[in-house]
Structures are given as C-alpha cells and as structure tokens.
Amino acid sequence: MIIIDNLHKTLENRKILKGINLSIAENECVGLIGPNGAGKTTLIKCMTGILSYENGSIRMDSQPIEQHKKDIGYLSQYTDFKAWMTCRESLLFFGQLSGLEKKLVQKRIPTLLEEVGLFGKDHFKVEQLSGGMKQRLGVAQAILHNPRLLILDEPMSSLDPIGRNEMKKLMERLKLHTTILISTHILDDTGEICDRYIIMKNGQVIGNINSQLQHVDRRKVLLQVKDMKNIDRLKMHSDFESVQFLSPHTILLSGDKEFVLKNVIKACTAQSIEVITIGFHQKDLEQVFIEMVSEI
Amino acid sequence: MNNLFILVRAELAEALKEYKFIWLTLFFSTLGVTQPLINKYMDVILNHIGDTAGIVIDPNRQVPNATDVFLSTISGQFNQIGLIILIISFMGLIATDRNSGMQDFILTRPVSLYSYLYSKLIGHWLISMFSISVGVLVSYLYTVYLFGTFSFLKLLGFLVLYSLWILYLISLVILISTFVKNQILIAILTITFAFFWIFTKNFSHALSQIVPAKILTLAEHQLLDLHELNYVSVFICLMLTVLNISWAGAKFNKF
Incomplete structure (x- = not known):
C-alpha cells in the first residue's frame, strides 16, 4: 500500500x-x-x-x-x-x-x-x-x-x-x-x-x-526447579554470571555467552538440582528496541 | 475554490469571536474623528494647554479645507498609528496556526498550500477593509460636518486604491511569517518594510514608480482633483502581492 x-x-x-x-x-x-x-x-x-x-x-x-x-x-x-x-x-x-x-x-x-x-x-x-x-x-x-x-x-x-x-x-x-x-x-x-x-x-x-514473533535472549535461561536446595552452588559455575531468584521455584541464570540448554541441564543435574522446566528468557519489545538502537 | 471559501469563512468567524471586527473598527473610527477634531479646535486646544506668552496663533492662517483635513487623517493617523496597530493585529496570522498544530491539520487535508495562504490574505484583507472603511466613513462624515463637503465618489476611489496597499501589507506579513517564527519580530520587520516603502516613494521619483507604496500617492490623488490613474502602480502593487504569496509558498515547503 x-x-x-x-x-x-x-x-x-x-x-x-x-x-x-x-x-x-x-x-x-x-x-x-x-x-x-x-x-x-x-x-x-x-x-x-x-x-x-x-x-x-x-x-x-x-x-x-x-x-x-x-x-x-x-x-x-x-x-x-x-x-x-x-x-x-x-x-x-x-x-x-x-x-x-x-x-x-x-x-x-x-x-x-x-x-x-x-x-x-x-x-x-x-x-x-x-x-x-x-x-x-x-x-x-x-x-x-x-x-x-x-x-x-x-x-x-x-x-x-x-x-x-x-x-x-x-x-x-x-x-x-x-x-x-x-x-x-x-x-x-x-x-x-x-x-x-x-x-x-x-x-x-x-x-x-x-511483534508477533517471540524474541528470545539466549544469554538468559529461565528455570523452574523442584526446590531451591543447592541452587547457590550454581553461582560457583563459571558459565553463570548471576543467579536471580524470581519466585520460590523459579530462577533466572545469566551469562555473557549464549547458553546451550542441554549443558545447563547437565550443570544442574551435577549439583543435584531437579529441573521441572527450562527455556530461554523472552525479551520484551523495549529490550529488543534498546539493543537494536545501541548496537548501531 | 470551495476550500478557499471555507478557510476564509473560518478567518472571518474567528475575527468575530475574538471581537477583532469590533475593536479594530472602534480604533479606526477613533482615529478617523481625531484629526478633524484637532484641526477644528486647534485654537481652543492651544489656548487651554499653551502658555499664552509662548504661542502666537496667526490670525490670517489659511483654514484647511475638507480634503486637506481628510488627507491628513489618512497620512497622519491611518498610515502611521493605524498601520502599526493593523500589523500588530496580523502578526500571528501564520505563526499562531503553526505553533498550535492547526496548520498541519489543515495542510494534511486536500487543501492546497496556496488556498491556505490566500485564505489568510483575503480573510485579513476583508477584516481590515471593513474596519478601515467604517473608520474612513466616520472620518468623512465628521470632516464634512466640520469643514464642508467633498465628493463621496472620490472617497470611494480612494478606498479602492488604499485597499490594494492593505492587501500588499498583509502579503508582506505572510511572507515574513514564513521566514521568521517570532511574532514580535514579524511585526517589527513588517512595520520597518512598510515605512521604508512609504519613505522611498517620497524620497526618489525614479524609485517611487516601482515601490508598492506608490499606490498610496495614487489613492490620495483621487481625493485631490488630480485625475491620475497610474495603472502601472496598480499593477506593480498587485504583482508584488502575488509575488510575496508565491515566495511564501515556495519557502513554506522548506520548513
């Protein structure tokens, strides 16, 4: 048009x-x-x-x-x-x-x-x-x-x-x-x-x-875990820059490189952390916009 | 053409709602009676305010005739104080629309830029000519009452030519408004240009032939028994008016 x-x-x-x-x-x-x-x-x-x-x-x-x-x-x-x-x-x-x-x-x-x-x-x-x-x-x-x-x-x-x-x-x-x-x-x-x-x-x-597509942030992983026991051990892992507690069963792992979900599950299992769901963090539009504008 | 009519009607309605028709008419009517009154009662005024030792009134001085008084009303009152107030009343004719965003609303309609500019020209010309005509008529009646009669037809001839000068002045305000955004500056520049043209027409004979203010001389000649109708001056005044609007239109797009 x-x-x-x-x-x-x-x-x-x-x-x-x-x-x-x-x-x-x-x-x-x-x-x-x-x-x-x-x-x-x-x-x-x-x-x-x-x-x-x-x-x-x-x-x-x-x-x-x-x-x-x-x-x-x-x-x-x-x-x-x-x-x-x-x-x-x-x-x-x-x-x-x-x-x-x-x-x-x-x-x-x-x-x-x-x-x-x-x-x-x-x-x-x-x-x-x-x-x-x-x-x-x-x-x-x-x-x-x-x-x-x-x-x-x-x-x-x-x-x-x-x-x-x-x-x-x-x-x-x-x-x-x-x-x-x-x-x-x-x-x-x-x-x-x-x-x-x-x-x-x-x-x-x-x-x-x-805006119809989901914009994922591969440097952030959202995890739903059975309990928070041993979660602190993840902080010792070199791939995870920060561990944020979002709710009693949800954490957000951030790193400076893109994660491979399989490896994150492996790291959790190694620390005896039972993962219920795992997925990349969804970026909101504002985040996508800010990234695009600041990149160029 | 229809849009031009709608826009002119809105200009006139605005002048009505904002009482411009009333105060401008009252202002020009006041100017119109001031000069005949001053001329008639100059002796009385001087006697009351002057120190008798310092003022000598020539008892043999020539009593002005009606045409002279009326001409001094036009050149002294209308072309000086009247012109300044008129221009001040017009200074926001484009700037106000631009600042309020109204101009954007109008120009995004199927309205040509020139319809918009000419509506400003015609609308404000009608507003001013209504007020000036009433002022001139009041002045004429007062002058005739106090100093004796002169031809009403001559007066009409004067008004027609004088209206072309006003038309030119409004086009000048429009042109300057496309270069300058500040309303006060628009008024100052227009007043400066207007007085420059008036000065130039008296200063140089050669130059006076091509300045828009020459139309004022022509208008005044209608009142005197100089039946001169210089079509070149009429043409130049109208041509400069159209030129101002065309230039404004060309500049407008570059904002």
Missing part, C-alpha cells in the same frame, strides 16, 4: 532523513519507533504532505502520496484547534475541508464523539477541553472522513491511563479496516496493537521488529 523509496530531507542545513526505505501493507498496523531526533516526525510530515522532500518517493497504491490526501487521516504530536470553536464546529470545519458534505458530517459527529469518548461534548469550546480531550478530538478529526491510512504521531502522549486504555481499544477497532502508522516511544502503549515496528535512528531505518 505504502512504499517509501530512498527518501531524503534536509532541514536548516541538517540532513534529517538519509535514504529511508520502507513499505507498509494494506491493513497493517505499524509502529514507528526511535530515539528522540531519529526523524520520525519529519518522516510523518513528509508522508502527510506537510513537508516536501529533496530526493526519493512516497507512493500509495503506486501513485504519489500527494494524490491520496483524502485517504489519509493525521493526528499531530501537538494537538490544538481554534480555541473559539466548539468540538462540533471543529469537526464540521475539518470534514468540509476533506470534501465531505455538511449534512454527512453533522450526521457523523455524535457517533464519532462517542467513539473517541467525547459524547455529549459537541458544544464544548476547545478552550474548555483538557489536553487529553483535545487529543481525543484530534483522533476524531483524523478518522472523520474514514481514511484508509491513519497516521498518528504520539497519540497517547497526553492521555491518562483510562484514556490510553480507551485509545488502545479504539485502535484495535480501527485496525480491522484501516492501515495505521503510529509514531511512539512508549512501547507499552502500542505493544498489543502493532503488528510490526519500524526502528529509526539518525534519519535511517535500522530494522524491524515483528
């Missing part, structure tokens, strides 16, 4: 994007992550047509993305609206700018506000809304015209835990029929929503993390 090829962007004599290549499939939900200054927001601004770019191309369905503005919904990092407008007026304004009939927008507004958790707030002025409420209104304007591609820049940054939870549910519903690109640096928020993460650093895509 989206193909970005060798995209370059310079801002104030500084190269922000240095040959971005990526693709996003139809109905895929992709997270865009990277440390601050990686170029995520610039990439998003190029994709939405806010910024032009020097080299490369961004294509949607094989056509320049500029021709698909009607198909894109966008929520910026800093959400604000005309303070004097009511929620209703704001949505009417953006709906009409998207080429929708006034009557159609008016009909959609109550459902839309309910969907983003602002039901009954249609006559509230923007200046009366909290930061979180403005964020929700931002989402409402982004999905108002049923876009095929939804681009969200830090959508949960100013939401409280309840708001985040509601937003996650909304994303889950939207991803059934919409392609979503979410820029974030809080992986906890999008962990369950995104199918894949694109990692950016210094204006380049440095890798992908498939």
Whole structure:
C-alpha cells in the first residue's frame, strides 16, 4: 500500500532523513519507533504532505502520496484547534475541508464523539477541553472522513491511563479496516496493537521488529526447579554470571555467552538440582528496541 | 475554490469571536474623528494647554479645507498609528496556526498550500477593509460636518486604491511569517518594510514608480482633483502581492 523509496530531507542545513526505505501493507498496523531526533516526525510530515522532500518517493497504491490526501487521516504530536470553536464546529470545519458534505458530517459527529469518548461534548469550546480531550478530538478529526491510512504521531502522549486504555481499544477497532502508522516511544502503549515496528535512528531505518514473533535472549535461561536446595552452588559455575531468584521455584541464570540448554541441564543435574522446566528468557519489545538502537 | 471559501469563512468567524471586527473598527473610527477634531479646535486646544506668552496663533492662517483635513487623517493617523496597530493585529496570522498544530491539520487535508495562504490574505484583507472603511466613513462624515463637503465618489476611489496597499501589507506579513517564527519580530520587520516603502516613494521619483507604496500617492490623488490613474502602480502593487504569496509558498515547503 505504502512504499517509501530512498527518501531524503534536509532541514536548516541538517540532513534529517538519509535514504529511508520502507513499505507498509494494506491493513497493517505499524509502529514507528526511535530515539528522540531519529526523524520520525519529519518522516510523518513528509508522508502527510506537510513537508516536501529533496530526493526519493512516497507512493500509495503506486501513485504519489500527494494524490491520496483524502485517504489519509493525521493526528499531530501537538494537538490544538481554534480555541473559539466548539468540538462540533471543529469537526464540521475539518470534514468540509476533506470534501465531505455538511449534512454527512453533522450526521457523523455524535457517533464519532462517542467513539473517541467525547459524547455529549459537541458544544464544548476547545478552550474548555483538557489536553487529553483535545487529543481525543484530534483522533476524531483524523478518522472523520474514514481514511484508509491513519497516521498518528504520539497519540497517547497526553492521555491518562483510562484514556490510553480507551485509545488502545479504539485502535484495535480501527485496525480491522484501516492501515495505521503510529509514531511512539512508549512501547507499552502500542505493544498489543502493532503488528510490526519500524526502528529509526539518525534519519535511517535500522530494522524491524515483528511483534508477533517471540524474541528470545539466549544469554538468559529461565528455570523452574523442584526446590531451591543447592541452587547457590550454581553461582560457583563459571558459565553463570548471576543467579536471580524470581519466585520460590523459579530462577533466572545469566551469562555473557549464549547458553546451550542441554549443558545447563547437565550443570544442574551435577549439583543435584531437579529441573521441572527450562527455556530461554523472552525479551520484551523495549529490550529488543534498546539493543537494536545501541548496537548501531 | 470551495476550500478557499471555507478557510476564509473560518478567518472571518474567528475575527468575530475574538471581537477583532469590533475593536479594530472602534480604533479606526477613533482615529478617523481625531484629526478633524484637532484641526477644528486647534485654537481652543492651544489656548487651554499653551502658555499664552509662548504661542502666537496667526490670525490670517489659511483654514484647511475638507480634503486637506481628510488627507491628513489618512497620512497622519491611518498610515502611521493605524498601520502599526493593523500589523500588530496580523502578526500571528501564520505563526499562531503553526505553533498550535492547526496548520498541519489543515495542510494534511486536500487543501492546497496556496488556498491556505490566500485564505489568510483575503480573510485579513476583508477584516481590515471593513474596519478601515467604517473608520474612513466616520472620518468623512465628521470632516464634512466640520469643514464642508467633498465628493463621496472620490472617497470611494480612494478606498479602492488604499485597499490594494492593505492587501500588499498583509502579503508582506505572510511572507515574513514564513521566514521568521517570532511574532514580535514579524511585526517589527513588517512595520520597518512598510515605512521604508512609504519613505522611498517620497524620497526618489525614479524609485517611487516601482515601490508598492506608490499606490498610496495614487489613492490620495483621487481625493485631490488630480485625475491620475497610474495603472502601472496598480499593477506593480498587485504583482508584488502575488509575488510575496508565491515566495511564501515556495519557502513554506522548506520548513
């Protein structure tokens, strides 16, 4: 659906994007992550047509993305609206700018506000809304015209835990029929929503993390043992740098080299430790991300 | 075209909600009555505030006619204090949208950059011309009441040409806003450029032919019986306005 090829962007004599290549499939939900200054927001601004770019191309369905503005919904990092407008007026304004009939927008507004958790707030002025409420209104304007591609820049940054939870549910519903690109640096928020993460650093895509796959850490072994007797003896073993007690029957062995499970069982048996289950430690997304970013 | 209309309507609605229409109109109306009042009651004012020993009022001095008074209202009040306040009221026309993220929301819609820029130009031109026109009308009525009549048609001719100068000024604010983000600096730079053009038109005859402020001379000539309509000045003013917006558009993409 989206193909970005060798995209370059310079801002104030500084190269922000240095040959971005990526693709996003139809109905895929992709997270865009990277440390601050990686170029995520610039990439998003190029994709939405806010910024032009020097080299490369961004294509949607094989056509320049500029021709698909009607198909894109966008929520910026800093959400604000005309303070004097009511929620209703704001949505009417953006709906009409998207080429929708006034009557159609008016009909959609109550459902839309309910969907983003602002039901009954249609006559509230923007200046009366909290930061979180403005964020929700931002989402409402982004999905108002049923876009095929939804681009969200830090959508949960100013939401409280309840708001985040509601937003996650909304994303889950939207991803059934919409392609979503979410820029974030809080992986906890999008962990369950995104199918894949694109990692950016210094204006380049440095890798992908498939959130459906399990990421194992072969330098850490999780053991469930019958009892903790003789466990301390493992500390004497040269392969094990540390032994962590996680629960009355669970320990985590760490080393500086990758373990072979067979050898770990042998070492335990040698110390008369009865192993019930054994497996490599699963890394969470944040760990995988930090490792990828710090490696390059 | 439809989007341009929607955006202009939003600009006008904003000016209404923020009472800009009211305070700007009141301001220009006040300016409009100040000069005729000063001219009419100068003797009284001087008698009250001056030390009689130091002020000698020439009893044979020429009494200004209605056109002279009105011209001094325009060149003295509207083109100096009025211009400064007008520019200050416009200084955030792009910067506010940019800082709030509203600009991003608008430009990600199927709205062309030029629709957005021209909506700012047209919207603020309509707001200013409404306020200025009311101020000019109030000034005209006061001047006619105190100093005698002059042609209303001449006044309309003046207003049409003066509105082109205002159009140019707004385009200048838009252009400077694409280079500078600080609102105060935008205002200072625009005021400096505006006064520079006004100064240049009086300073050099050759240069005055191509400066946008020449349109002011042309507007003033409509009030005097100099039936000069220099189409070159009209064309240059309009062309520079379009050029400013085009330049702003080209620069905009590079932000």
